[in-house]
Amino acid sequence: MLNKSAIEVAHLTVIRGKNTVIPGLDLSVSTGSVTGLLGPSGSGKTTLIRCIAGIQIIASGSVTVLGSPAGSATNRDRVGYVTQASSVYPDLSVRQNLAYFSALAGKGAAAIDETIGNVGLTPQADSLTGNLSGGQRIRVSLAAALLADPDLYLLDEPTVGLDPVLRRDLWKMFDGLAADGKTLLVSSHVMDEAGRCDRVLLMREGGLIADATPDGLRAEAGTDDLEEAFLVLAEREAA
Amino acid sequence: MSRTIATARRVLQQLSHDPRSIALIVLLPSVLLVLFKYIYNGQPAVFDRVGPQMLGLFPFIVMFLVTSVTMVRERTSGTLERLLTTPLRRGELIGGYGLAFGVAALVQAVIGAAVAIWWLDLNVNVPWAIVLFAVVDAVLGTALGLLMSAFARTEFQAVQFMPLVVVPQILLCGLLAPRTSMPDVLHWLSNVLPLSYATDAFTELTHADGFNGTMTRDLTILVGCCVVAIALASLTLRRRTP
Numbered sequence: 001m002l003n004k005s006a007i008e009v010a011h012l013t014v015i016r017g018k019n020t021v022i023p024g025l026d027l028s029v030s031t032g033s034v035t036g037l038l039g040p041s042g043s044g045k046t047t048l049i050r051c052i053a054g055i056q057i058i059a060s061g062s063v064t065v066l067g068s069p070a071g072s073a074t075n076r077d078r079v080g081y082v083t084q085a086s087s088v089y090p091d092l093s094v095r096q097n098l099a100y101f102s103a104l105a106g107k108g109a110a111a112i113d114e115t116i117g118n119v120g121l122t123p124q125a126d127s128l129t130g131n132l133s134g135g136q137r138i139r140v141s142l143a144a145a146l147l148a149d150p151d152l153y154l155l156d157e158p159t160v161g162l163d164p165v166l167r168r169d170l171w172k173m174f175d176g177l178a179a180d181g182k183t184l185l186v187s188s189h190v191m192d193e194a195g196r197c198d199r200v201l202l203m204r205e206g207g208l209i210a211d212a213t214p215d216g217l218r219a220e221a222g223t224d225d226l227e228e229a230f231l232v233l234a235e236r237e238a239a
Numbered sequence: 240m241s242r243t244i245a246t247a248r249r250v251l252q253q254l255s256h257d258p259r260s261i262a263l264i265v266l267l268p269s270v271l272l273v274l275f276k277y278i279y280n281g282q283p284a285v286f287d288r289v290g291p292q293m294l295g296l297f298p299f300i301v302m303f304l305v306t307s308v309t310m311v312r313e314r315t316s317g318t319l320e321r322l323l324t325t326p327l328r329r330g331e332l333i334g335g336y337g338l339a340f341g342v343a344a345l346v347q348a349v350i351g352a353a354v355a356i357w358w359l360d361l362n363v364n365v366p367w368a369i370v371l372f373a374v375v376d377a378v379l380g381t382a383l384g385l386l387m388s389a390f391a392r393t394e395f396q397a398v399q400f401m402p403l404v405v406v407p408q409i410l411l412c413g414l415l416a417p418r419t420s421m422p423d424v425l426h427w428l429s430n431v432l433p434l435s436y437a438t439d440a441f442t443e444l445t446h447a448d449g450f451n452g453t454m455t456r457d458l459t460i461l462v463g464c465c466v467v468a469i470a471l472a473s474l475t476l477r478r479r480t481p
Contacts, residue, residue, distance in 0.1 A: 057479045076326045087317035091253045103245035104325045
């Protein structure tokens, strides 16, 4: 199982309206790792994640997730998708939101309090989700995914707007999940978060411009700064 | 089944955080009914005819509005997209909505019927049938709301569907004038609109001695319309979107 890839994308093409958003993409993500999906906004990160979640209509190619086609019924309790907008109910309390998503995943209510603690929301457990800050809402959304205990996490920009301490804690949690054999695909447009991943996929205009470890990226671009590495690689690609 | 119940509970919890909506759903129909009664104080026959029909109309209107707005919110906030990536089936989602608003309609109908019968002296021989038809009307409103929400991009648009989908049915359902007295074209049109059968049933209720064949026919047609609307609504819940 360890050597098997959790995600296999082959010749993926996505067309939206008249725009080709992803023009033929190949990639694979191995099981039990944290893979960063980095790139500027508009580079196709969310579209790619939606393809893997099985909710994006694709023009051609194939997306295989945990051995089945993306979006197949068997994958629905094995894949946890946290969208960029915190997709939880603003007019429910934190606890009520989590109780609902836990019930959908067929899990009991036992883990709810612990999970609320893990994302640092114990004082807000009975607050209305709509009254929380943006960063807190994202954590409610993340907690809803954690409760389902999926094998694959698709996290679309989960650390936007979080303070550095919380960001560090969340990345620690991601590492812990990967150590337990879970696979995480985490998108971000903040390049310094790339350094926290086992592997980095750099996207630009729907294509991959790099697929390497953070150290590999630095070596390839000949700089220690990941932000600069992105610039170097993007310019090399354009040339 | 447990996911249907979890969804119904979630919808009712959302409602419980919104006391104004609860008041609108539970009390407003009764208040309007009382108002109507005293407007026609001098003509008790009018209230005896139209009063029960209004008891059937309110749950339909209210649940149509509440459902279509709630569902548009689900679609635009990303929660629907998320739900469709979980093991929740589309039928379970729709069933959960139907169940939650069905329960709300039950409370509304019981209070409305109690007010009408004990306070406003409405004469009905089968009061439980009022509640039954009111709940079926509410589920019909919910089903049509679910369906129409697919065509609205914003909550504002969803509210605009009220004059489009609901008002013509109110005009043609026999509330204002008996359907048989309408020009042929309008009569035919009223024949294919579900609210006509709800109004027929409530008209029948006012002078029937018991649950009769006409009411059974109306009930069958209404349940059939619910099933068709729900089936169409489930088709609009696409897992994959462009």
